[in-house]
Amino acid sequence: MDYSGKIVVITGASSGIGKESALEFAKLRASVVLVSRNKDKLDEVAEELSKYQTKVLVCVCDVSKKDQVNQLSNQVLEKFGTVDILVNNAGFGIYGNFDTLKVEDVESQMATNYLGMVYCTKAFLPKMLQQKSGHIVNVASVAASFGIPAMAGYCASKFAMLGFSESLYHELKGSGVGVTVVSPIMVRTNFFEHGSFNKMPRYTTALSPVTVARAVVRASSSPRLEIVTPQIVRIAIWFKQTLPYLINPIVGKIFRRSKTN
Numbered sequence: 003m004d005y006s007g008k009i010v011v012i013t014g015a016s017s018g019i020g021k022e023s024a025l026e027f028a029k030l031r032a033s034v035v036l037v038s039r040n041k042d043k044l045d046e047v048a049e050e051l052s053k054y055q056t057k058v059l060v061c062v063c064d065v066s067k068k069d070q071v072n073q074l075s076n077q078v079l080e081k082f083g084t085v086d087i088l089v090n091n092a093g094f095g096i097y098g099n100f101d102t103l104k105v106e107d108v109e110s111q112m113a114t115n116y117l118g119m120v121y122c123t124k125a126f127l128p129k130m131l132q133q134k135s136g137h138i139v140n141v142a143s144v145a146a147s148f149g150i151p152a153m154a155g156y157c158a159s160k161f162a163m164l165g166f167s168e169s170l171y172h173e174l175k176g177s178g179v180g181v182t183v184v185s186p187i188m189v190r191t192n193f194f195e196h197g198s199f200n201k202m203p204r205y206t207t208a209l210s211p212v213t214v215a216r217a218v219v220r221a222s223s224s225p226r227l228e229i230v231t232p233q234i235v236r237i238a239i240w241f242k243q244t245l246p247y248l249i250n251p252i253v254g255k256i257f258r259r260s261k262t263n
């Protein structure tokens with residue numbers, strides 16, 4: 003696909019997977035809209051992108067706030083007149099057994115990870131449908147397929163994202179607009195800087211955010227519903243879905259054993 007001049011909106015672009023995705027799209031000469039709540043960090047990313055000959059727009063927006071997302075889409079459509087790719091990537095996780103979490107912890111993860119994606123999709127999809135082209139990339143997780151102990155709120159938000167995307171995928175068939183979910187395993191980003199993760203053991207098998215960013219670019223022109231990164235993990239998902247009574251106890255045992263609290 004020729005990305006030159008395409009308008010790519012990336013939420014959660016100030017860090018990690020979102021930031022690396024912005025760099026990958028800019029290398030392909032796409033124009034990039036950087037979205038997050040932190041203007042200083044976004045300006046730093048914009049500065050890094052300035053070496054590529056492409057247009058960059060910084061938009062401060064909390065995706066969990068519907069009004070801010072509507073302002074975002076107005077700003078993007080006013081400036082560029084169109085949108086080609088929307089990467090719903092903004093998200094965070096809180097680690098802890100459900101009985102120790104506040105209900106607000108579950109609500110806030112759902113508000114950003116799931117509803118943020120819904121608001122952005124609602125705001126940009128009409129333009130894509132009108133122009134009969136576009137692609138929505140939703141960054142979920144393998145936590146969209148496995149209920150991981152101490153991550154109930156996070157897993158719920160990612161299961162919701164995958165279910166929403168699957169419905170939308172069927173609805174959009176033939177419209178010229180695609181939707182693809184990118185589901186990585188653990189990635190080395192600021193995600194784990196949230197204080198609650200102090201209690202979680204660090205794994206050695208984490209991916210680089212660049213690897214996931216490249217999957218995001220692939221996803222933006224893919225006819226598939228879901229791209230699992232690395233691909234081999236799809237086998238584990240297949241086993242879990244096909245033989246849940248056998249696999250679920252094993253998964254539970256592995257994750258419970260690795261928990262420190």
Ligand SMILES: NC(=O)c1ccc[n+]([C@@H]2O[C@H](COP(=O)([O-])OP(=O)(O)OC[C@H]3O[C@@H](n4cnc5c(N)ncnc54)[C@H](OP(=O)(O)O)[C@@H]3O)[C@@H](O)[C@H]2O)c1
Nearest residue numbers: 014016017018019038039040065092093188189191192193
């Ligand atoms: N790291 C992993 O192991 C892993 C694995 C699978 C999936 N994921 C998913 O990948 C996505 C990106 O995470 P990451 O690993 O790159 O973590 P990260 O480095 O912490 O980046 C998270 C990004 O989301 C933004 N963000 C958070 N809340 C927001 C809100 N309400 N409105 C707008 N932006 C918001 C943050 O920006 P500001 O703070 O500047 O607003 C930041 O740019 C998330 O959806 C995460 O669930 C991560």
